[in-house]
Amino acid sequence: MYLPQTKKDIINQLQKSILLMQGFTPPVSAAADSVGLGAIEAAFPNGVFPRGAIHEFLSAAPEQAAANGGFISGILNTLMQQGGACLWISMSRTLFPPSLKIFGVEPDRLIFVDLKREKDVLWAMEEALKCNGLAAVIGELSEISFTQTRRLQLAAEQSRVTGFVLRSNPKKLSATACVARWNISSLPSELEEGMPGVGFPRWTVELLKVRNGNPGSWGIEWSDGGFRSIRSQPKVALLKRERLKVG
Amino acid sequence: MSKRFVAIWFRHLLTDWLALRRPDLRNLPFVIAIKDHGRLLITATNNLAETEGIYPGMLAADAKALVPSLEIIDDIPGKGNKLLKGIGEWCIRYTPIIIMDPSDGLILDISGCAHLWGGEHAYLQEIISRLKGNGYDVRAAIADTIGTAWAVARFGKINPIIGFNQQAEALLSLPPAALRLESSVLERLQKLGLKTISSFMTMPRSVLRRRFGEGILLRLDQALGNEDEFYTSLLPVKPYEERLPSLEPIRTAVGIEIAVQKLLEMLCKRLQQEGKGIRTAVFKGYRIDGKVVQMAIGTNLASHNIQHLYKLFELKISTLEPALGIELFTLEASKVEDIPPHQEALWTGKPGLEDGSLAELLDRLAGKVGAETIHRYLPDEHYWPERSIKTSCSIKDKPSIRWRTDKPRPVQLLAQPEKIDVTAPIPDYPPMLFRYKEKVHHVKKADGPERIEREWWLDAGQHRDYYHVEDQNGQRYWLFRSGHYNEDGANEWFIHGFFA
Numbered sequence: 001m002y003l004p005q006t007k008k009d010i011i012n013q014l015q016k017s018i019l020l021m022q023g024f025t026p027p028v029s030a031a032a033d034s035v036g037l038g039a040i041e042a043a044f045p046n047g048v049f050p051r052g053a054i055h056e057f058l059s060a061a062p063e064q065a066a067a068n069g070g071f072i073s074g075i076l077n078t079l080m081q082q083g084g085a086c087l088w089i090s091m092s093r094t095l096f097p098p099s100l101k102i103f104g105v106e107p108d109r110l111i112f113v114d115l116k117r118e119k120d121v122l123w124a125m126e127e128a129l130k131c132n133g134l135a136a137v138i139g140e141l142s143e144i145s146f147t148q149t150r151r152l153q154l155a156a157e158q159s160r161v162t163g164f165v166l167r168s169n170p171k172k173l174s175a176t177a178c179v180a181r182w183n184i185s186s187l188p189s190e191l192e193e194g195m196p197g198v199g200f201p202r203w204t205v206e207l208l209k210v211r212n213g214n215p216g217s218w219g220i221e222w223s224d225g226g227f228r229s230i231r232s233q234p235k236v237a238l239l240k241r242e243r244l245k246v247g
Numbered sequence: 248m249s250k251r252f253v254a255i256w257f258r259h260l261l262t263d264w265l266a267l268r269r270p271d272l273r274n275l276p277f278v279i280a281i282k283d284h285g286r287l288l289i290t291a292t293n294n295l296a297e298t299e300g301i302y303p304g305m306l307a308a309d310a311k312a313l314v315p316s317l318e319i320i321d322d323i324p325g326k327g328n329k330l331l332k333g334i335g336e337w338c339i340r341y342t343p344i345i346i347m348d349p350s351d352g353l354i355l356d357i358s359g360c361a362h363l364w365g366g367e368h369a370y371l372q373e374i375i376s377r378l379k380g381n382g383y384d385v386r387a388a389i390a391d392t393i394g395t396a397w398a399v400a401r402f403g404k405i406n407p408i409i410g411f412n413q414q415a416e417a418l419l420s421l422p423p424a425a426l427r428l429e430s431s432v433l434e435r436l437q438k439l440g441l442k443t444i445s446s447f448m449t450m451p452r453s454v455l456r457r458r459f460g461e462g463i464l465l466r467l468d469q470a471l472g473n474e475d476e477f478y479t480s481l482l483p484v485k486p487y488e489e490r491l492p493s494l495e496p497i498r499t500a501v502g503i504e505i506a507v508q509k510l511l512e513m514l515c516k517r518l519q520q521e522g523k524g525i526r527t528a529v530f531k532g533y534r535i536d537g538k539v540v541q542m543a544i545g546t547n548l549a550s551h552n553i554q555h556l557y558k559l560f561e562l563k564i565s566t567l568e569p570a571l572g573i574e575l576f577t578l579e580a581s582k583v584e585d586i587p588p589h590q591e592a593l594w595t596g597k598p599g600l601e602d603g604s605l606a607e608l609l610d611r612l613a614g615k616v617g618a619e620t621i622h623r624y625l626p627d628e629h630y631w632p633e634r635s636i637k638t639s640c641s642i643k644d645k646p647s648i649r650w651r652t653d654k655p656r657p658v659q660l661l662a663q664p665e666k667i668d669v670t671a672p673i674p675d676y677p678p679m680l681f682r683y684k685e686k687v688h689h690v691k692k693a694d695g696p697e698r699i700e701r702e703w704w705l706d707a708g709q710h711r712d713y714y715h716v717e718d719q720n721g722q723r724y725w726l727f728r729s730g731h732y733n734e735d736g737a738n739e740w741f742i743h744g745f746f747a
Contacts (some may be wrong), residue, residue, distance in 0.1 A: 003739075014662055041345050044506050052335070053543075058366060062659050062745050063421040063722040063724075063745050065658075065745070066659040066723075066745035066746060067747055068659040069658035069659065069747060070658050070747020071747070072463055085602070087608075090625060092657045094660060094662065095659060095660075096632075096656060096657055096658060096659065096660035096744065097624045097636055097656065098626065098635055098636060098650055098651065098656050099656040099658045099660075099747075101650040101651070101652050102652055102655075102656075102659070103747075107626075107636075107650055108623065108624065108625055108626075108639070108644075108645075108646050108650075108651070110623070110624075111609070111619050111621060111622070112621070112622040112623065112624075113612060113616075113620055113622075114622065115616055120512075120615075120616055122686055123615070124616070126610060127608060127612065128612075131604050131605060131607075132604060133602035133603070133604035133608070133610040134605060135609075153571075153666075168350055174519060181321055185721075186720065186721040186722045186723065186747075187721045188691065188692070188717060188719075188720075188721035189692065189717060189721070189723075191692075197692065197693070197694040198692045198693065198694045198715050198717050198746075199692075200592060201701050201723070201746065201747045202721065203747075219385065222747070229495075233271075
């Protein structure tokens with residue numbers, strides 16, 4: 001017999017079974033599956049960064065590509081902790097591997113595949129996502145359709161490999177089957193008062209779309225080998241004229 | 248099954264070859280001679296010279312006395328063996344095992360080959376007519392043993408094909424020289440009036456041994472087939488090769504797929520037993536029109552997994568052109584390596600670079616898009632940013648030095664630094680603003696300079712002073728000034744990268 005339940009309980013129950021059907025298995029323990037993103041992880045269903053899924057990043061300018069590179073390496077740091085390797089597939093790669101060491105990624109555990117055609121990139125990504133010996137697969141593409149993301153997403157769900165798609169031409173933002181759409185943009189770094197030079201990298205992390213989650217915007221900084229969330233400040237305040245400081 | 252051999256004797260190997268090269272010599276008596284203790288010793292003669300009574304071993308001066316118009320040509324050392332080897336390799340079409348018989352002959356092991364040409368008679372006819380057509384004067388014979396075939400090819404008068412176990416009959420009427428004996432033994436036989444093999448073949452063995460030594464018994468036994476003769480083939484048999492002849496020429500992709508599958512099964516079964524795996528393999532198809540089509544694969548880690556290797560070949564099957572059909576398939580593992588025994592339990596859950604599934608994935612990628620598209624980098628001992636990494640050739644390579652983190656390096660590095668316009672206030676100060684791609688960036692924060700000296704022993708040019716700057720939007724760049732600050736304002740500034 002049913003025990004008397006409140007409406008909220010029933011809705012929670014139903015939501016959980018919908019998530020299960022969509023391939024989100026409830027985590028064994030939230031702490032073990034954390035990727036160190038702090039508050040941002042709460043935006044995802046079950047409060048866990050979804051692995052074994054495709055994440056989409058907007059990457060219009062080289063500055064944004066650099067920000068994406070830093071942010072993704074920060075996540076890879078956790079994903080690769082079990083000793084996995086990672087595949088980076090692209091057509092015109094400008095990523096500079098030694099820089100990723102700062103974000104805790106061993107650059108020699110990244111394997112780069114440089115292809116000439118978009119079709120090959122998609123094929124290689126799908127093949128790579130089927131291979132459960134990898135920690136993550138990153139693909140740089142200009143355009144991707146719903147069907148293509150669906151294929152990648154299904155492959156990733158099977159093998160539990162996390163996929164990242166960097167879209168360099170986000171003018172036509174078609175719907176995709178990715179679990180999340182990220183937009184990372186640089187924020188001016190902050191140093192202690194009076195200190196010269198450039199500080200730790202900071203970004204505004206925007207989750208434009210999250211499947212079954214809550215989109216939002218956060219400020220985040222990479223320091224001491226981990227993500228630190230920063231209080232969002234009004235942009236005007238950050239743009240106030242500062243004196244040129246030289247180290 | 249009893250063995251069968253063909254012995255081919257080139258009667259005038261060198262002179263025939265020379266006549267082919269120099270048609271003007273064709274109708275002249277000529278000899279090839281070598282300098283020996285201040286005299287010219289004849290080593291080879293042509294047919295015309297031979298009819299005049301000139302033999303190898305004569306002195307050139309004596310021969311000249313017989314035939315005043317005799318041409319004497321200098322010997323090229325080692326040419327005979329080289330020529331013989333070339334012809335031997337050509338003979339691979341008749342049998343896979345070819346034995347060099349130094350100076351003037353070839354031995355072919357034809358066990359189980361002759362029926363493909365419609366019997367031994369047609370087979371021998373084919374070989375002789377092809378060689379004669381190429382301009383070589385040859386004699387050949389078939390017998391059960393190398394010794395008898397050799398003897399009949401050189402001294403036989405009646406039938407060049409000696410039936411099974413009829414060596415004794417064939418040898419009876421031949422002179423002792425047909426037994427490949429040393430010249431001193433031959434001389435002694437001659438002195439004793441033993442002019443044919445029949446005259447001493449039936450003598451007791453102990454008598455022969457006492458008078459002529461062990462050699463004569465061994466040669467006799469080898470010719471009669473009582474003793475095995477050992478030989479080395481001209482083209483060594485490949486250790487890991489499988490052959491698959493097809494009943495009818497194969498022309499479809501499905502047929503080739505089946506051939507690949509079957510050959511892999513044969514080869515991998517053997518490799519598995521020996522604990523080895525394929526690193527590179529070549530699949531060849533011999534077409535009816537005489538051409539060979541092939542496809543090669545390579546793996547990152549040695550493998551004897553049939554499904555995986557088949558997938559690698561499958562990607563390339565479309566590149567094979569069967570034309571009128573392929574009649575023979577071979578699969579050769581050109582490079583094999585030991586596979587350490589696999590420990591399933593330890594590997595699961597701890598994937599890494601040496602993970603089997605990753606290696607298989609890379610093989611598939613390399614097979615489809617080419618191995619040159621896959622890169623992995625290791626740190627190199629250079630400060631110059633472009634040279635601070637080197638590509639690693641093997642997935643097993645470990646970095647020999649640590650990755651540096653003491654100096655900031657941009658996440659995105661431009662392959663070529665791009666020129667920018669800047670406004671820089673004073674020497675060694677970062678720019679106040681710079682223009683890149685028609686956009687003006689006001690520099691708000693900056694670090695630097697970090698001077699990186701050019702490695703003069705590798706290339707020439709100016710050093711670079713790098714600045715890590717942040718603009719009004721919080722975007723971070725890596726800029727540098729090429730060379731020292733210039734008073735007259737003609738400084739060259741470049742953008743080289745983007746920080747995260």
